[in-house]
Amino acid sequence: MANDILLTAWKAELAQKIFIESDSEQYTYGAAASYISNVAPVIRRLSGENQEIVPMLLPNSPQFVLILLAVMAAGKIPYPIQPTCKPREFHAKIANLPIQVAICDDISYDLVHDADLKPISVKALQTSLAASEDNSYQVISGQSKIICATSGTTAQPKRVVLQLRRVLENAKAHAHSLGLSADDRILSCLPFHHVFTLACHIFSVISLGATFVIGRDPLPQTISRMIENHHVSYTSFVPAILDAIVRNFEHELFSFSSLKKISVGSAPVSAKQIKQYRSFFTNQEIYVTYGMSEAGPRISTLNVNQVEESLWDTVGLPIGETQVRIVHPNQEGIGELQVQAPWQMLGYYSTAEVNAWDDTQNGNGKWLNTGDLAMLTPEGYIRLQGRKKDLIISGGANISPAEIETALTDIPCVIEATVIGVPDRKRGEVPYAFVVCNGSRTAAEILAILRNQLDSIKIPKRIHFVNYIPRNATGKVDRFALLESHRNPRLELIEESA
Numbered sequence: 001m002a003n004d005i006l007l008t009a010w011k012a013e014l015a016q017k018i019f020i021e022s023d024s025e026q027y028t029y030g031a032a033a034s035y036i037s038n039v040a041p042v043i044r045r046l047s048g049e050n051q052e053i054v055p056m057l058l059p060n061s062p063q064f065v066l067i068l069l070a071v072m073a074a075g076k077i078p079y080p081i082q083p084t085c086k087p088r089e090f091h092a093k094i095a096n097l098p099i100q101v102a103i104c105d106d107i108s109y110d111l112v113h114d115a116d117l118k119p120i121s122v123k124a125l126q127t128s129l130a131a132s133e134d135n136s137y138q139v140i141s142g143q144s145k146i147i148c149a150t151s152g153t154t155a156q157p158k159r160v161v162l163q164l165r166r167v168l169e170n171a172k173a174h175a176h177s178l179g180l181s182a183d184d185r186i187l188s189c190l191p192f193h194h195v196f197t198l199a200c201h202i203f204s205v206i207s208l209g210a211t212f213v214i215g216r217d218p219l220p221q222t223i224s225r226m227i228e229n230h231h232v233s234y235t236s237f238v239p240a241i242l243d244a245i246v247r248n249f250e251h252e253l254f255s256f257s258s259l260k261k262i263s264v265g266s267a268p269v270s271a272k273q274i275k276q277y278r279s280f281f282t283n284q285e286i287y288v289t290y291g292m293s294e295a296g297p298r299i300s301t302l303n304v305n306q307v308e309e310s311l312w313d314t315v316g317l318p319i320g321e322t323q324v325r326i327v328h329p330n331q332e333g334i335g336e337l338q339v340q341a342p343w344q345m346l347g348y349y350s351t352a353e354v355n356a357w358d359d360t361q362n363g364n365g366k367w368l369n370t371g372d373l374a375m376l377t378p379e380g381y382i383r384l385q386g387r388k389k390d391l392i393i394s395g396g397a398n399i400s401p402a403e404i405e406t407a408l409t410d411i412p413c414v415i416e417a418t419v420i421g422v423p424d425r426k427r428g429e430v431p432y433a434f435v436v437c438n439g440s441r442t443a444a445e446i447l448a449i450l451r452n453q454l455d456s457i458k459i460p461k462r463i464h465f466v467n468y469i470p471r472n473a474t475g476k477v478d479r480f481a482l483l484e485s486h487r488n489p490r491l492e493l494i495e496e497s498a
Contacts, residue, residue: 003165005069005140005206007033014209020062021230022214027062029209033138035066040073040137042128046120047076047101053147054101055094055117056193057083057108060216063122064192065202067103072144072164073137079147079159080193083108090115093149093157096350140164147349148195150293159349160195160293166343170296171203173320173343177301178261178287180234182209185258187235189215189223195293196266200236220245224253232256236263236289238475239273243416246280255283263301265289267475268384268402270409271312274304290315290382294356294368296343299324300382307381313406314381325367326376334385334400337374338367373400390479392421392429399458404431407453413440416469418477419460433460434482436469 010019015030027035047054054076058064064080071078081093083104090111094102101118103125104111112119142165149157180186188201205212213230215222218241226232237245242264245254262284264277269288277286288302302316318324322341329335344366348356357366373385386402393399401419408417416436421429435446443463450459470481 003142003168005142005164005168007037007073007138007140017209018211019205020065020212020214022062022216023226023229025062027066032066032069036070036073036140037135037137039067039070039125039128042125043067043070043076043103043120044074046124047074051076051099051101053077053079053097053099054103055079055081055097055099055112057081057085057090057102057104057112058122058192059083059105059107060189060192060214062214065212065214067122067125068198068202069140071103072146073140075144077145077147077161079149080198081149082191082193083111085111087111087114093159142168145346146198148193148198148293158293161346161349162195162199162293162296163346166296167199167203168207170298170320170341170343171199172207173322174200174289174298174301175204175208177298177319178234178263179285180204180208180210180261184208184233185211185213185231187213187215187223187226187230187232189218189226190236190238190266194266195297196291199297200265200289200291220249220253224249227254227256227259231258233258234261234263235259236265238266239264239269240267240471240475242277243273246276247415251280251282254281257283259284261285261287263287263289265291267471267477270406271309272409274312275309278304288315290384292370292372294345295322295339295370296341296345299339299341299370302381311377311379311381314377314383316382317380318382324376324382326374329375333375334373335375336388337370337372337382337384339370340367344368373402390420392419392431394421394424394429394431394457395427397457399431401431404433404450404454404458404460407450408433408435408446411441411446411449413438414446418469418479418482420479420482422461422483424461430461431458433463434466434469435463436467437465 010029010033017029018026019029019032020027054071056078068078101120102112103120105122109119144164146162148160150160186201186205188197190197213226213232215226262281286304291297291299298319299322300316300318302314325338326335327338356369371388373388375383386400390401391398404419405417408414414435414437418434419431422432424430446463470478472478
């Protein structure tokens with residue numbers, strides 16, 4: 001069946017091609033197929049007939065990829081979870097799930113054990129490799145499911161259910177939008193438990209029959225070394241990492257001839273940032289990618305090198321069969337972005353979750369509410385305007401934090417800026433700005449500049465100079481942490497305010 005993963009083909013047509021490699025290990029497609037078909041029956045036996053969902057708490061490694069596929073080959077649903085998450089976060093992610101066991105390694109063994117689950121260690125699974133291969137596990141059905149938790153930076157994480165067939169279709173469209181092929185060597189140093197890495201790295205490699213290069217951490221030195229040693233042709237970044245590279249490292253550290261393309265995604269980037277990236281990565285094509293877990297996950301791609309600078313603040317055009325529209329736009333054309341595509345999520349695991357679908361039905365399927373505010377250019381490029389939930393309602397007026405953040409980052413001394421709404425007795429909410437600055441201007445001077453650019457109601461009530469903007473593992477701003485730092489000024493995040 002189309003969009004099944006046929007391990008028999010891996011053992012035949014792709015048997016000798018390198019599927020996965022890291023600094024210490026390498027698996028051909030043929031060897032990977034044998035590993036998966038060997039381990040799958042063990043996972044099925046150890047997890048029991050009554051446990052459908054299998055949490056996975058594993059670091060970036062070849063075993064993560066192989067066990068992920070083996071769980072699906074066993075007829076189970078893999079649920080990747082950050083192996084270093086805190087007990088409270090782990091309990092929230094597995095709440096109300098009918099599970100008794102979880103797959104983990106040494107770093108997360110105690111976390112699983114303390115949650116009253118039986119840990120299945122990678123070492124225990126590895127012992128099964130000595131057994132004879134079970135030929136009844138040779139196909140990973142396209143009907144298989146995967147559960148991914150959303151980031152939860154503005155609300156509690158939701159458990160998104162994706163279907164393998166749809167993920168593979170989305171991965172193909174993603175790879176096509178970047179011009180990737182079977183000849184590419186694709187590096188990922190981003191966390192594998194995140195849906196972007198799962199779909200846009202792991203399954204893009206599988207859909208292409210390409211090679212996946214695995215880095216254990218996203219440190220710039222690690223990325224540079226992996227590109228050089230493994231002849232990487234494409235890799236992707238989150239903005240926080242890319243910003244650190246262009247500010248603190250020499251161009252030569254990333255000027256390898258093998259590297260042809262890079263992309264940046266998972267969090268918004270500005271035209272100012274794009275200009276810095278182009279000045280640093282002079283020999284590479286640069287792409288901006290945009291998506292969300294519920295969308296399958298990829299929505300659009302911008303090829304920076306092929307558009308005018310006026311479009312650098314967009315996230316490009318929809319990929320593949322994706323359709324987009326703006327609903328309830330204001331006079332400027334800004335409204336909520338809705339998406340429709342054949343690879344959207346099946347739904348949330350818990351029926352108690354808030355419905356993400358538009359009530360309006362369409363003959364071609366459902367429209368997904370992204371929660372993102374956006375406008376479309378005449379050419380159809382998507383220009384994001386912030387999150388709907390992040391809107392600050394001050395005295396009855398809607399204020400977009402993204403507009404204030406853009407004005408702030410246009411000031412040369414401002415390195416980063418995030419704006420949140422803070423409760424106010426008179427106006428309901430008022431904007432507060434958290435700014436990483438090089439120290440050349442005071443808060444009063446920055447506010448004076450903003451008064452010449454923004455309406456008075458949009459001027460931040462306070463500017464907090466901070467050492468850093470807190471982010472999660474995929475580079476998205478942790479607004480909960482910012483709000484908590486405002487409530488508790490003793491936190492080290494805050495340096496001064498004005």
